[in-house]
Amino acid sequence: MDASVQVRLDEFIRRRGLRRTAQREVILNAAFSKDEHFSADELFERVRLTDASTSRATVYRTLGLLVEAGLLREIDLGDDQTTYDPNFLDKPTHNHLVCIDCGRVVEFEDAQLESRAAGVTQRLGFTPIRQSLKIEATCEHLRTHGRCPNLIAARLSGKRLRKKR
Amino acid sequence: MDASVQVRLDEFIRRRGLRRTAQREVILNAAFSKDEHFSADELFERVRLTDASTSRATVYRTLGLLVEAGLLREIDLGDDQTTYDPNFLDKPTHNHLVCIDCGRVVEFEDAQLESRAAGVTQRLGFTPIRQSLKIEATCEHLRTHGRCPNLIAARLSGKRLRKKR
DNA sequence: GTTATTGCAAATGATTTGCACAAGG
DNA sequence: CCTTGTGCAAATCATTTGCAATAAC
Numbered sequence: 001m002d003a004s005v006q007v008r009l010d011e012f013i014r015r016r017g018l019r020r021t022a023q024r025e026v027i028l029n030a031a032f033s034k035d036e037h038f039s040a041d042e043l044f045e046r047v048r049l050t051d052a053s054t055s056r057a058t059v060y061r062t063l064g065l066l067v068e069a070g071l072l073r074e075i076d077l078g079d080d081q082t083t084y085d086p087n088f089l090d091k092p093t094h095n096h097l098v099c100i101d102c103g104r105v106v107e108f109e110d111a112q113l114e115s116r117a118a119g120v121t122q123r124l125g126f127t128p129i130r131q132s133l134k135i136e137a138t139c140e141h142l143r144t145h146g147r148c149p150n151l152i153a154a155r156l157s158g159k160r161l162r163k164k165r
Numbered sequence: 166m167d168a169s170v171q172v173r174l175d176e177f178i179r180r181r182g183l184r185r186t187a188q189r190e191v192i193l194n195a196a197f198s199k200d201e202h203f204s205a206d207e208l209f210e211r212v213r214l215t216d217a218s219t220s221r222a223t224v225y226r227t228l229g230l231l232v233e234a235g236l237l238r239e240i241d242l243g244d245d246q247t248t249y250d251p252n253f254l255d256k257p258t259h260n261h262l263v264c265i266d267c268g269r270v271v272e273f274e275d276a277q278l279e280s281r282a283a284g285v286t287q288r289l290g291f292t293p294i295r296q297s298l299k300i301e302a303t304c305e306h307l308r309t310h311g312r313c314p315n316l317i318a319a320r321l322s323g324k325r326l327r328k329k330r
Numbered sequence: 331g332t333t334a335t336t337g338c339a340a341a342t343g344a345t346t347t348g349c350a351c352a353a354g355g
Numbered sequence: 356c357c358t359t360g361t362g363c364a365a366a367t368c369a370t371t372t373g374c375a376a377t378a379a380c
Contacts, residue, residue, distance in 0.1 A: 019354050019359060040345075055362045060345060076241040080370090081344060097286060100294060110285055116278055117300060124262060124271055126302035133298045135282055137291035184334055184379045205369075220337045225370060245345090246369060 001032040005071060005089065012069035026051045027062045031072060032086050037105060039081045075132065077105060095133040102139060102148045166197040170236060170254065177234035191216045192227045196237060197251050202270060204246045240297065242270060260298040267304060267313045 009028055013020055030046040031038070038046070044059045063084060066072040073088045077098055087094065087107060093114050097106040113133060121128040142148035174193055178185055195211040196203070203211070209224045228249060231237040238253045242263055252259065252272060258279050262271040278298060286293040307313035 017359085021354075021360060023361070053362085057346080057363080058361060061360085097289060097291060099291060106289055106291075108285060108289065110281070113278065113281055113285070116275070116281065117298060120273060120275055120278070121262060121300050121302050124273065125305045126262060126264065126271075126300075127305060127308070129265060129301045129303055131298060131300045133282060133296060135286050135291075135293060135296045137286050137293045140290045140292060143292070182334085186335065186379075188336070218337085222338080222371080223336060226335085 001029055002089070005032050008071060009066070009069055012065075018065075023051075023054045023058050024062055024065070026054055027059055028066070028071075031063075031066065031084070035087050035090075037075070037077070037083050037085050039083055041081070043084070076134065078134075078136070093131075095135070097135040097137055099139050099148075100136050101142045104139075166194055167254070170197050173236060174231070174234055177230075183230075188216075188219045188223050189227055189230070191219055192224055193231070193236075196228075196231065196249070200252050200255075202240070202242070202248050202250050204248055206246070208249070241299065243299075243301070258296075260300070262300040262302055264304050264313075265301055266307045269304075 005028065009024070010020065012018075013024075027043070027047055030043055030050065033046065040060055040063055041056075043063070044056050047054050047059060063072065067074060067084075071089065072084045072086055075083050075085045075096060077083045077096070091107065091109055093111075094107045094109045095113070097108060098104075099106070114131070117131045117133075118128045121131075139148045170193065174189070175185065177183075178189075192208070192212055195208055195215065198211065205225055205228055206221075208228070209221050212219050212224060228237065232239060232249075236254065237249045237251055240248050240250045240261060242248045242261070256272065256274055258276075259272045259274045260278070262273060263269075264271075279296070282296045282298075283293045286296075304313045
């Protein structure tokens with residue numbers, strides 16, 4: 001985990017008169033231990049590995065904090081639960097491509113898309129704050145080879161593939 | 166309501182061996198009576214005006230049907246409940262700009278954004294199926310005039326302004 | 331007649347919250 | 356100390372579902 005994440009949270013906590021706690025520490029570490037997206041529950045599971053006493057409620061509360069602090073961002077991948085993305089610090093303007101076949105999520109940045117969207121926003125009489133492009137697509141690999149390695153992996157791990165409940 | 170909507174639903178129903186019912190008729194009409202976005206509950210309220218007997222459960226079930234039939238599309242505006250957009254028949258590739266100040270939603274199309282995103286998708290090894298750009302922005306009007314007509318209207322109508330529960 | 335559909339009420343499941351206790355500064 | 360944070364369990368709230376009754380075709 002990048003040390004600056006720790007620093008940013010500390011600043012946010014101080015600025016707001018909040019407190020540093022062991023739980024927030026553990027949760028922060030769990031959240032930024034990989035660059036993978038995660039749900040509140042997945043994070044809770046990760047947290048348990050280190051610290052069995054931290055409660056699910058605290059995970060939810062801390063997630064809210066981290067989002068407010070600008071460390072995490074909530075993204076919508078099309079399923080029912082909120083997904084958290086820890087990669088906006090490194091790539092502040094990245095977008096997401098979701099594979100309809102296997103559920104794989106690919107992140108990408110594109111400066112032209114970014115500026116074009118900003119222009120459109122201005123023209124409409126607004127000031128752009130944040131923009132997110134979600135592309136849903138099918139896997140070229142699946143169509144040409146008849147199978148998709150990610151799909152197989154996803155099924156094995158019992159991962160939920162799109163769509164609500 | 167455009168008559169073609171009716172036709173499309175009928176075709177979908179026939180193709181799938183489903184049945185035309187009074188409830189589906191009423192719900193379809195309510196959904197396409199305006200070009201405004203709506204939540205399941207808002208639609209249910211609209212439906213009650215015409216027909217007090219149709220249940221909330223049937224509204225939910227029919228919404229699923231209309232989405233499958235390609236008549237409605239679920240969009241994410243950042244609040245907790247699913248929002249349905251009836252305007253994709255007229256503007257198949259439109260995107261959304263959400264004003265952070267007042268919650269107003271502006272729809273816009275942009276062919277260049279569209280094709281650029283499609284190009285990126287191809288380059289990543291996927292076939293684009295659908296793409297949605299959501300822009301969050303602040304109101305120019307609010308900053309320069311100190312007030313936003315939409316914000317006032319939104320507050321008066323007790324509209325929920327972003328963020329979860 | 332079959333099979334799909336509906337209404338009702340109960341179930342679900344992610345997320346939030348009230349409260350009494352614990353802990354940071 | 357005084358206030359914020361936490362765990363727990365109960366509460367929320369949108370959405371889904373089981374089931375018996377109803378209505379398409």
